[in-house]
Amino acid sequence: MTGDRKVPRRISQTVLNSLKGGVVPRIGLPYIAVGRRSEIEALLHDVDVISEGGASFRFIVGRYGSGKSFLLQTIRNYVMDRGFIVADADLSPERRLQGTRGQGLATYRELITNLSTKTKPEGGALTLVLDRWISAVQSEAALETGLSPGDAALAEATDRKIYAVTSAVSELVHGFEFARLLSAYYRAAIDGDDETKARVVRWFRGEYTLKSEAREALGVSVIITDDDWYDYLKLFAAFFRMAGYSGMMIMVDELVNLYKIPNSVTRQYNYEKLLTMYNDTLQGKARYLGIIMSATPQAMEDRRRGIYSYEALRSRLAEGRFSRPGSRDLLAPVIRLEPLTAEEMLVLCEKLAAMHADLYGYARVLSTDDLALFLRIEYGRIGADQNITPREVIRDFIELMDLLYQNPDMSVAGLLESDGFSFAPSEAVSDEADASYAEFTI
Numbered sequence: 471m472t473g474d475r476k477v478p479r480r481i482s483q484t485v486l487n488s489l490k491g492g493v494v495p496r497i498g499l500p501y502i503a504v505g506r507r508s509e510i511e512a513l514l515h516d517v518d519v520i521s522e523g524g525a526s527f528r529f530i531v532g533r534y535g536s537g538k539s540f541l542l543q544t545i546r547n548y549v550m551d552r553g554f555i556v557a558d559a560d561l562s563p564e565r566r567l568q569g570t571r572g573q574g575l576a577t578y579r580e581l582i583t584n585l586s587t588k589t590k591p592e593g594g595a596l597t598l599v600l601d602r603w604i605s606a607v608q609s610e611a612a613l614e615t616g617l618s619p620g621d622a623a624l625a626e627a628t629d630r631k632i633y634a635v636t637s638a639v640s641e642l643v644h645g646f647e648f649a650r651l652l653s654a655y656y657r658a659a660i661d662g663d664d665e666t667k668a669r670v671v672r673w674f675r676g677e678y679t680l681k682s683e684a685r686e687a688l689g690v691s692v693i694i695t696d697d698d699w700y701d702y703l704k705l706f707a708a709f710f711r712m713a714g715y716s717g718m719m720i721m722v723d724e725l726v727n728l729y730k731i732p733n734s735v736t737r738q739y740n741y742e743k744l745l746t747m748y749n750d751t752l753q754g755k756a757r758y759l760g761i762i763m764s765a766t767p768q769a770m771e772d773r774r775r776g777i778y779s780y781e782a783l784r785s786r787l788a789e790g791r792f793s794r795p796g797s798r799d800l801l802a803p804v805i806r807l808e809p810l811t812a813e814e815m816l817v818l819c820e821k822l823a824a825m826h827a828d829l830y831g832y833a834r835v836l837s838t839d840d841l842a843l844f845l846r847i848e849y850g851r852i853g854a855d856q857n858i859t860p861r862e863v864i865r866d867f868i869e870l871m872d873l874l875y876q877n878p879d880m881s882v883a884g885l886l887e888s889d890g891f892s893f894a895p896s897e898a899v900s901d902e903a904d905a906s907y908a909e910f911t912i
Contacts, residue, residue, distance in 0.1 A: 532807030
């Protein structure tokens with residue numbers, strides 16, 4: 471826990487239930503964060519560069535259950551606190567970077583649906599951002615002119631400020647129509663036309679599938695497609711900055727779903743799109759934009775189906791000669807997660823034990839020696855040296871605490887040293903491809 475602060479019960483409940491269910495909690499991460507300090511510092515350096523007008527692209531690579539999603543969620547919370555807008559999505563067979571049945575556009579829609587800010591961290595923040603932008607421009611114009619609402623001169627001053635933003639956006643690729651729709655949203659907001667506002671938001675979300683439909687609804691002959699959706703994310707990043715935010719961070723998890731695409735041509739098209747996004751950020755073609763994607767080592771490094779099967783990506787991303795376990799280059803595009811140390815796992819178990827005791831209102835029964843014994847047994851299981859992950863250890867530990875709470879007569883030592891616990895083989899799976907659908911991403 472952070473300092474000596476007591477964790478609110480609702481947060482404790484969410485954290486423990488999420489971890490036991492195998493998912494990363496959206497709230498409460500600062501109370502249980504351990505390790506990953508170097509990785510977080512490296513990513514936060516990127517955040518500083520992005521807020522100054524730069525761009526970044528990082529891959530987080532680690533085995534199933536090694537903590538990729540946990541790190542993504544931690545960074546997500548950090549950057550929202552720093553005034554960023556965050557968009558996140560998990561890839562799946564229906565959501566890719568490119569596809570013949572609109573799978574790329576489906577990823578874009580998921581990202582826009584999940585737009586989050588510090589004040590609206592659960593997603594769905596697009597309308598809120600647009601409305602706050604208009605309100606901020608009106609307030610700024612009133613402050614500069616000293617005019618009152620309803621004054622025609624104030625409306626003209628506001629129009630000029632809106633025009634300055636839309637003009638800047640219109641200079642970017644696909645920016646002209648994007649700027650027209652920003653203006654349309656502003657006019658609709660001034661006129662109280664909620665129907666037009668809803669149509670514009672629908673266009674921004676990529677929900678118009680026919681140009682004729684968009685032309686009839688909004689008078690524009692362009693729609694967001696599977697081929698150009700990434701260009702609109704760059705437009706949003708530029709607009710969000712002008713709307714008062716620090717920048718935009720895009721987080722894409724489950725990159726393994728590109729590795730699992732059966733058709734080699736389709737897979738290569740997706741890697742080509744990935745290369746375009748990567749080159750854009752490194753060459754300065756994107757501004758105020760950060761992208762973080764996570765993958766397993768196999769999905770990354772397999773020379774037959776993985777990202778490294780696309781030579782242009784492999785030559786850019788492959789690890790240099792000097793990096794090795796325990797001494798990784800965290801300024802490289804690919805951050806490889808090292809396993810949490812035994813000391814870090816002990817600290818995490820301490821935090822969870824205190825949280826569990828506070829939540830259920832009992833005096834903590836697990837001593838530090840008990841926790842050390844638990845970890846020795848966990849890491850002593852068959853195959854644990856190769857396959858055990860923080861996810862599995864945490865799940866077992868929460869189950870242990872639940873059993874002890876529900877059965878006060880049980881002995882801690884007796885339960886830990888029982889044959890059923892001590893000799894159960896690790897359930898972690900070594901074949902990542904076969905295990906891909908069973909990942910618990912702690």
